[in-house]
Amino acid sequence: MNQPSPTEAPAQRRQRADGRRSRDAILDNAARLATVEGLEGLSIGRLAEHTGMSKSGLYAHFTSKEELQLATIERAQEIFEAEVLSPARTQADGLHRLWALSDEFLSHLERQVFPGGCFFAAVGAEFDTHPGRVKERIGVFIEEWVGELMAAASAAQQAGELPPDPDPEQLIYEVDALLLMAHAAYTMYGDPALLERARVGLARLLGPRPD
Amino acid sequence: MNQPSPTEAPAQRRQRADGRRSRDAILDNAARLATVEGLEGLSIGRLAEHTGMSKSGLYAHFTSKEELQLATIERAQEIFEAEVLSPARTQADGLHRLWALSDEFLSHLERQVFPGGCFFAAVGAEFDTHPGRVKERIGVFIEEWVGELMAAASAAQQAGELPPDPDPEQLIYEVDALLLMAHAAYTMYGDPALLERARVGLARLLGPRPD
DNA sequence: GTGAAACACGAACGATCGTGCTGACTAATC
């Protein structure tokens, strides 16, 4: 029934439970460490040491370092979804959603979900000058994030919660600028007041939080 | 007369003209390459190859890689002063100066003074999670840059060119956020429209350009 | 013009990088 038809390429080697657990642990560490050491600066050896396994044992889970980097991005995306996107999506579309996305983003910086701030801002800054599959994936995720912000902004304008004047692209550019600045400033100096400044700026762009 | 008193530690080994030229060439290449490869990712060997000299010959100019990095930052600062700060300082203090600083910054991105965008945004993102002398120097320069922006904003408020409402710290936080976003977006996607969005945002913060 | 010192090179160092291979061990399948 649910077994793949024999004509289809299986391609997927069957996976053992302990292997799945190891791979998860590796990628959890990789996603968090990458915001500190960088996605390229993070070496297989140090990641293995940090995960408590041998270099070759760890490497057996991936076919190359680039594959490890891509898998790490995927894991970081899951973490971001769980910590930022999902909580914000409980809010109604429109201005509530837009504020929630911004607040949850700033909250995940403050809670240090990643020790180096926003994963995608960190590795994006690292790979913006390194064309290839890794940069592409990061670029795609950022576009999705911006798309989600823009959808909420459009809905807010449609509902009359926001003036139509700055079109959503411009508005979200400025919102995202404040969020990026919050990441950069807070990671560099560690002062929570630098997160608060972003909230003040958001209030000027979006008006005070609804409710 | 202008020779150092013999009791003073000479400390400074006398320098030959060709050596000075070599060192300048090294640091010019280093400052520009660092925005692409990263200040840590830039290796002595590749920098030597790019400069057209041997690895050991290049290294003889510095006592360690960290010293090379610090000298590179100093050189980048000189370039930034020449390309951004000096031109803007020809404008009168206040709103004119503030707009000039912003415009010259965006212009130096567009002219690709550094191939990887803003040097200090790039290496700042790399070293924000690496405490040490390099991070400190970067942090100090950013504070000076922000200080210059804030001084212009204060003068503009004093002159009645800007409302006193957002205090200079908050205002410059938002200005700098737009400039940082311009760097990040333009470096990642290469679309000049992303620089124009920053200008539009600046106009909302500062009002239209004077004159 | 001569001597001292700055300069630049080649060779080499120990360490670490990403990447393979081999072979025990062990969990899942029949």
Next chain:
DNA sequence: GATTAGTCAGCACGATCGTTCGTGTTTCAC
């Protein structure tokens, strides 16, 4: 319970890393 294959460690590889040293070569001060 035997077979299969996923898991993971040990070892080793070529390359590259930052760094040092010794040795010619070139510039500059006297």
